Amino acid sequence: MKGDAPACAVHTPATLGEALAFLAAHPDWRPLAGGTDLMVPFAAGRLPDFNFLNLDPLHELRGIELTNEHLTLGALTTYSEIRWHEGIRAAFPNLVQSAWVTGAAAIQNRGTIGGNLVNASPAADTPPSLLAYGAEVELRSTAGSRWVDYDAFHLGYKQTALASGELLTRIRVKRPVPGAFHFYRKVGTRKAQAIAKVCLAGYGRAENGRVAEFRAAFGAVAPVPKRALAAEALVLGRSAAEVDPDAVRAALAEDITPIDDIRSSAKYRRFVSERLFASMLKDFFAHLG
Amino acid sequence: MAKLEQVGHSRLRKEGRAKVTGAAIYTDDATMPGLLHGATVRSQVARGRIKGIHFGEGIPWEDFVIVSAKDVPGENRVAMIVLDQPFLADTRVNHPEEAILLLAHADRVLLEKARAAVTVEIEEEPAVFTIEASLAAATVVWGEDNVFKKVSIRKGEVDAAWASATHVVEGTYGTGAQEQLYIEPHAVIAKVTAEEGVTVWGSLQCPYYVHKALKHLFNEPDDRIRVIQMETGGGFGGKEDYPSLISGHAALLSMKAGGRPVKILYDREEDMVATTKRHPSKTRVKTAFDADGKMLGLEMEFLLDGGAYVTLSPVVLSRGAIHAAGPYYWPAVAIEAKALATNCPPHGAFRGFGAPQSLFAIERHLDVAAARIGMDPVELRRKNLLRIGDVMATGQVVKEAVDLPGIMDRALEKLDYHGRKARYAGSNAGTDPIKRGVGFAVFMHGCGFTGGGEAYLASVAGVEGTADGKVRVLAASTEIGQGTNTMFSQVVAEVLRVPMDLVEVQQPDTKLVPNSGPTVASRTCMVVGKLVQDAAVGLKQIIIQAGLLREPYTADEFQAAVAAYVAAFGSLKAYSQYSTPPHIVWSDETYQGDAYGTYAWACYAADVAVDTRTCEVAVTDFVALQEVGRVINPTLAEGQIEGGVAQGIGYALWEKVEWRNGRMANAQMTNYIMATSADLPRLRVYFEENPNPMGPSGAKGIGELPMDGPGPAILNAIQDALGTDAPREIPLTPELLMDCLEARHV
Amino acid sequence: MSEKMALKLQVNGAERTVQAWPMARLLDVIREDLGLTGTKEGCGEGECGACSVFLNGKLVNSCLVPAVQCNGAKLETIEGVSPTSTDGAQLHPVQEAFLRCGGAQCGICTPGMVLAAVDLLKRCPDPDEEQVRDGLSGNLCRCTGYVKIIDSVLAAAKSASPDGAKAVAK
């Protein structure tokens, strides 16, 4: 343990209002949710922060609400809560999948979805699911609340739309139509307790034999979790026969910008991205019948 | 053979209850009054000259215990094979993370700040990081030519084989470094006082290795050094030589601290980045076969990356070279082996000790060769497997009645190798992106020390009677999870015909136990177990001769007799010392003779599924069948094999050390990938018993064997699945397999 | 710079209060302040599970939990799994199964593994092998290849069922 605990201060607010007020006055204090991201660099002596705002007691940030229209998740919702929620299991298989492949049981009990999004690792597992479902996030400060398309949340490597003094409070996802196509696949360093080398989520549906809605998003192949917009465009509005696999592959090459790191290579990430995408499209059209 | 009461039964692990309740005390669980914590300042460069050490601002340095090379009272070199590795670098460093300075303080937070505040100024010099660069010797970093040790094994005239051969097949194979990754990192506590001398408590495999190193470091006689093994959370070779270094560090700090105890505990990152790994290897193989697939000749160049200091490399090289020919009859052999210096941290012992590297090369090569020749890999091996009376590469004659073709056939049968192979050939032709294949490897592992090692060690083990009439085993052989305590207890209970709970095992403590040698080389059961057995017989003779016991006896009579003897004479001890059986002959000069007293034999077979979209390989079934003499405790023995196979699968597929200028860049458990429970299939283990006269009740060694087979078996299965012989290197990560698919050979 | 906090915990059923830095790791509080050394540190980064404990009934990696988030919490460690286990009298069925089936080798992963198994069996009392592999995948073991650990968990599940005692006795 190389973390300098004695040098650290923690403020524990009782309410969200108090937390936001504190953050407005101390914008450089670091929110602390489940700690599964923060505690690792902290214990290694590599975290630059020494002042923490403890979100743990804020019940306003907890809770899962599922209506006919929307799923709304409090920022402190844990992976276990998502994974074992009957309603989510029935309607949002990608969210369940991404929660399931995140760490393992003990991480899933502590890690929160809000922490996952704000931590903004390009290799995180839930963001592709949320991008494919077209989620929105609520950002709140003493100035009030704003809803932002999750698609517009990640601005660059480890940069988000969160302004100074803001907390991420809720995540909202439209309920998928029954019978829609859901796809999720994580290619990680191993089967569990793994970091993604490539992660792909897809959501789509068809009307009259043509693709009426389609979103696909990758993790770990760009500085941010990212929609494959160019490739999506070559699928949307078409029938299986009208999709040109070579053109899709070329578009995908533009959509992603993977790198070499200690976990994998850019070349491998491209190789897998292409094949997973093709395999997903195959499943999609098979699903449409 | 008489019916056995203990041997062959799955008796419960002796210290099992303490382990499942969390009551077992490992080194970091122990504390002492006045304890200080120690930290190590390390080199940030691979090679260079130390120009100065600077102590930064803002740290109360006067409150710290600080030790550098000039504080060393005796020899500043770890006494192992060659005196070349310093405890603390003095004038120069030869690898990243080499220890330069030691600090101790009671406050761990302050200690970390202090460590970060020290800067060592080093003038960098050119360094060598690969086997190829070391061999080329454009930069010489050790001796005259970077060569730590050469071994050459010759049999017959290999050059004649090429001329008469129908097929000559060549190939180059490679294996990577592998981290032992015991779950308990290195930990040691030392206390050095004028009255008591040097005492060390630690997580370690070989108390007498540490004892010897400390003796030289402090220039003190034997009886002023005491080494005590604490419960040890895994070793696998990783706690064979490194504890000498870290014990020395803690002891130097304690000495300088005026006798306050000092604990050094590595965190995971420091443990991975600074301590030993398995030697990376490169092997060039050239083989000659006649038209029927009979082996005619084998030429091999076997190269190991030894890292920056000699440490154990000569013996690792030796075992690797001796196993290199595999379990086959070759009329002619020329093996040239070299351990080479690089500027990585020294590579050290890891389960298998060189054999997994060379056996990977030969067993993988035989499937490459079979495909080239157009022969079934099973039939190619069948024609050439060693049989009784055959002469091995070192001239050793196979004297045991081993049935290798039978072992192979039975393992393949368990896997349904032939059936699956045929079915997969059909299904792989379809469009399913998952391709399946089966593969196997046949191999052996020499039990005990190589060549004259056991004779040189002349190990001693003993037993003593206790006041309450129990028998206590006295040996320096450590329990590191493999079941030493239980095995010794079973062997003693068996030979004395008493229940297990009449037998205790003394915690290894050099003050109380004789030197039964290191806990390595699959020798504890076969060699030390036999000594313990003989000592127990000796103890029984003593009480019988004293007239206190008569055969046959009951357990109660035995216990009463022991108690009576101890009451009457004060102590009851019996020892036994190893002496080489006269029929075992070995020459270190020529590398000819009986390399090992006996071997364990095995065939491992794997079933794999390769996802061609992601190049991920899943091992879907695994059979490990072996002949290991007699199995003393089936549950423990299976556990050894299962654990070793899991490490072997990791070695084959995932466990990759990412080197950056000689330093491990992925020194976290999140980036160095060992298997979780979700990554492995149910490993199926089978034993065939063929009692061997060398071991207690006929046991051989099994600890290292399971590391040898998975690598080649899995890569051979991948060749079968994909129809390419390109995979020649492990770990065969998905990234590497992708490259192999691009460059299909077959 | 901060001050130590009075950290109130219910530890294996007993009320305890210790002085701890708010950002101290729960793991260090357990091992150093509470003196319960059955909880182990294998990595300090959430990967190995050797530090697993129950916090308010949930399995967590205690190396990743700051003390400040534990105030008033219920903590259960390996020492509390079976009320009388430390004096050796009685083992939890999962501990018993690990002992009988060879689920512990070097033992360093065992406390965490036992707790992860207890957690799994709470959620899923009659798991199949796949469920056990998934449920224990956050606990690394370098010694066993997991086979005997999985057998231990399966045996413990059986022993909890009506005719199960035999299964553990094997």
Ligand SMILES: Cc1cc2nc3c(=O)[nH]c(=O)nc-3n(C[C@H](O)[C@H](O)[C@H](O)COP(=O)(O)OP(=O)(O)OC[C@H]3O[C@@H](n4cnc5c(N)ncnc54)[C@H](O)[C@@H]3O)c2cc1C
């Ligand atoms: C062993 C291990 C395995 C892991 N495996 C995976 C995996 O497979 N996939 C994966 O995606 N991740 C994984 N993670 C990462 C981590 O668990 C997740 O990212 C988790 O969701 C983080 O949530 P947390 O609540 O623990 O975040 P914390 O560590 O508390 O916080 C993370 C960041 O988010 C900020 N933050 C948290 N909540 C808010 C909020 N409401 N508003 C504003 N800022 C906030 C914090 O300031 C911090 O910068 C793993 C981590 C570990 C240690």
Ligand code: FES
């Ligand atoms: S020590 Fe906490 S998970 Fe490894």
Ligand code: FES
């Ligand atoms: S028993 Fe040793 S790590 Fe699991």
